[in-house]
Amino acid sequence: DVKVTQSSRYLVKRTGEKVFLECVQDMDHENMFWYRQDPGLGLRLIYFSYDVKMKEKGDIPEGYSVSREKKERFSLILESASTNQTSMYLCASSYRGGRSYEQYFGPGTRLTVT
């Protein structure tokens, strides 16, 4: 079974803190994604990566950065957390080759910034 794991299920941080969210997949997938999910807004793409050290901005990259030093690991970094970054963060991964790929999601990290 494909497994995508996220470092924390719940996280509480203070405004201004630097926050690291970690995602690991065990299927040798090239693509990895970070989304955030908010009520009424649905899932929105923050960043994605199609290879080690490669990254592309999604729809809402402001206030975030990412790091992909190893194929299996994709980190989302909040440089200076703000209350409007309180959200559910979801990581996903998939194969890159061909047209047909299925995205697999992790369990999510519920981040609260106070």
Next chain:
Amino acid sequence: KQEVTQIPAALSVPEGENLVLNCSFTDSAIYNLQWFRQDPGKGLTSLLLIQSSQREQTSGRLNASLDKSSGRSTLYIAASQPGDSATYLCAVRPAQAGTALIFGKGTTLSVSS
């Protein structure tokens, strides 16, 4: 810009009913469409993936159809059970290399016993 809409936003049915969830998208240039299930506070579980060249996919009591030319997909759930209660999301993969999924906002289903 591709937009995905799911109607209705919420649905309540008694156990045993057959039901249909709807998904529409504005641009027919897609590679595939994926249906997900999300339980409260949890991640997404993939249910079915339909390629752009396919008309439908089945898994157990679930059947998903795709009409790419009209920009529509339906998820049919047969003989609903309380355990089917969850939010169902559809997402399309645009026909552009390197792009991620575009999601609808979901239909929240409640099945009462």
